Amino acid sequence: MKELVVRRLSPPARTAGLLVILGLAALANPPAPPSTPPPTPPSATAQEGIQVPKPPFSEGIFPCSSCHDGKSMKVNLQRRELTGMHGDIILNHGPESRWCLDCHDPANRDRLRLASGERIGFDTSYQLCGQCHGDKFRDWRVGVHGKRTGSWNGAKQYLLCVHCHNPHSPRFQALKPMPPPTRPEQIQSRKGGAL
Amino acid sequence: MTAREPIQPAEGCASSTPGGGSRREFLGTAVAAVATTLTGCGKLSHEEFLQHNFRELSKDEVRDVIARLEREYKEKYGREVKVANTAPLPGVIFGYALDLSRCIGCRRCVHACVKENNQSRSPEVQWIRVLELEKEEGVNLQHADQYYDPAEVPREGHFYMPVQCQQCKKPPCVKVCPVGATWREKDGITVVDYNWCIGCRYCMAACPYGARHFNWGEPNLPPDQVNPDTHYLGNRPRPKGVVEKCTFCIQRTRKGLYPACVEICPTGSRKFGNLLDKTSEIRYILENKRVFKLKEELNTQPNFFYFYGV
Numbered sequence: 043m044k045e046l047v048v049r050r051l052s053p054p055a056r057t058a059g060l061l062v063i064l065g066l067a068a069l070a071n072p073p074a075p076p077s078t079p080p081p082t083p084p085s086a087t088a089q090e091g092i093q094v095p096k097p098p099f100s101e102g103i104f105p106c107s108s109c110h111d112g113k114s115m116k117v118n119l120q121r122r123e124l125t126g127m128h129g130d131i132i133l134n135h136g137p138e139s140r141w142c143l144d145c146h147d148p149a150n151r152d153r154l155r156l157a158s159g160e161r162i163g164f165d166t167s168y169q170l171c172g173q174c175h176g177d178k179f180r181d182w183r184v185g186v187h188g189k190r191t192g193s194w195n196g197a198k199q200y201l202l203c204v205h206c207h208n209p210h211s212p213r214f215q216a217l218k219p220m221p222p223p224t225r226p227e228q229i230q231s232r233k234g235g236a237l
Numbered sequence: 238m239t240a241r242e243p244i245q246p247a248e249g250c251a252s253s254t255p256g257g258g259s260r261r262e263f264l265g266t267a268v269a270a271v272a273t274t275l276t277g278c279g280k281l282s283h284e285e286f287l288q289h290n291f292r293e294l295s296k297d298e299v300r301d302v303i304a305r306l307e308r309e310y311k312e313k314y315g316r317e318v319k320v321a322n323t324a325p326l327p328g329v330i331f332g333y334a335l336d337l338s339r340c341i342g343c344r345r346c347v348h349a350c351v352k353e354n355n356q357s358r359s360p361e362v363q364w365i366r367v368l369e370l371e372k373e374e375g376v377n378l379q380h381a382d383q384y385y386d387p388a389e390v391p392r393e394g395h396f397y398m399p400v401q402c403q404q405c406k407k408p409p410c411v412k413v414c415p416v417g418a419t420w421r422e423k424d425g426i427t428v429v430d431y432n433w434c435i436g437c438r439y440c441m442a443a444c445p446y447g448a449r450h451f452n453w454g455e456p457n458l459p460p461d462q463v464n465p466d467t468h469y470l471g472n473r474p475r476p477k478g479v480v481e482k483c484t485f486c487i488q489r490t491r492k493g494l495y496p497a498c499v500e501i502c503p504t505g506s507r508k509f510g511n512l513l514d515k516t517s518e519i520r521y522i523l524e525n526k527r528v529f530k531l532k533e534e535l536n537t538q539p540n541f542f543y544f545y546g547v
Binding site for chain 1: 326329336341342343345348360361363383385386388389390442455490493494495500502503505506508509510511513517518521522525526546
């Protein structure tokens with residue numbers, strides 16, 4: 043019998059996932075048409091008006107229920123090392139106290155599960171993150187935490203938490219810096235004194 | 238000396254006759270010669286030489302100047318370069334905020350800025366400098382290094398502080414300009430009329446943030462890297478020997494877009510908006526976060542704020 047496994051949101055290797063946001067359109071289909079209304083003016087910071095891009099699923103992995111259909115694989119709530127699938131996920135997000143099914147809904151793997159038991163879609167995963175990171179969530183809603191694109195006086199797009207943070211290992215990954223400025227002494231003058 | 242035929246009154250002063258010339262033509266040639274002598278490069282057309290400061294131009298003159306620039310850029314780069322003249326939006330004063338607790342010093346902003354604003358590529362003129370500072374020292378510019386180049390950032394025990402034009406409410410650079418080539422626009426952006434700048438660099442000496450940059454040579458801008466979407470007071474390709482600076486991407490922000498550095502920042506450290514809009518994120522930051530201004534004691538009153546998001 044196959045082992046119970048949990049689908050991942052994004053591969054741990056996608057440390058620079060924040061840089062490939064624009065490539066997300068090519069990724070998997072969303073579970074359902076987003077129920078969020080169209081973009082709102084900048085002043086409207088109501089949570090309901092939040093427009094987010096598609097979650098950064100790994101290609102071909104969603105919907106999770108294509109494997110986790112509840113028939114061929116039984117739900118296994120046991121904490122254990124994943125060997126069959128999802129072995130590449132390094133759970134470095136409170137590993138002592140947290141397990142896959144704290145966030146992924148055991149009954150419907152295409153949904154996430156809040157502490158209250160409420161099921162939410164992957165496209166509103168910020169609600170899940172906000173349960174513990176309330177201060178960051180509050181800042182994110184008003185556009186202070188995280189990145190917004192669009193126009194400063196018009197429609198904006200928010201990124202989901204998982205576009206910048208790997209949900210299984212959320213610490214921001216180090217990056218290679220782009221080249222430094224040229225030191226004055228390294229600038230070579232050309233004939234005529236001009237550069 | 239050869240004898241000249243008398244100018245025919247019927248032809249008017251705008252036309253020329255063989256062997257002779259109208260007063261206008263003569264003046265044009267003479268001025269071009271003077272311009273060549275003065276600038277030493279022989280590339281200045283007499284229209285350019287006679288151009289008034291941008292602020293003094295009438296609407297028609299602005300149109301002519303822009304048409305001339307677009308023609309010259311096309312000749313130079315072999316492609317259409319649009320020079321906009323978008324005016325400040327009413328009821329808008331731009332403000333910028335940068336989250337020091339999130340910036341990781343990756344310099345994505347620096348290079349996005351170079352690309353967007355048509356800076357010289359070799360040597361590269363950079364309008365943003367990212368300072369690497371020691372956490373133990375705090376914001377101590379004596380311990381700042383802008384040339385850091387480790388394999389990965391952020392480096393242990395360090396934090397990063399990008400510095401660019403602070404768009405001061407009392408800009409010392411504007412005060413010292415002897416020819417009025419630089420001024421503060423109604424939306425709070427300090428701009429330079431590159432055609433009017435005489436390259437004296439007083440403004441660079443006056444700026445306490447090192448935000449102004451002088452291009453010593455003809456900007457080395459490969460035609461395929463030209464950003465054709467430009468503004469007269471912003472990112473249009475510059476002539477040699479003028480001072481240039483960050484304009485909050487005037488060509489973008491006056492159209493409602495975010496500056497290029499905000500768009501690229503992978504950590505979302507950079508925030509931008511209208512200081513007069515009570516619901517803007519910039520106002521939220523000013524009202525709810527720990528904010529400071531760089532070199533506040535100098536009373537330059539920047540519209541650029543550093544804050545700690547956590």
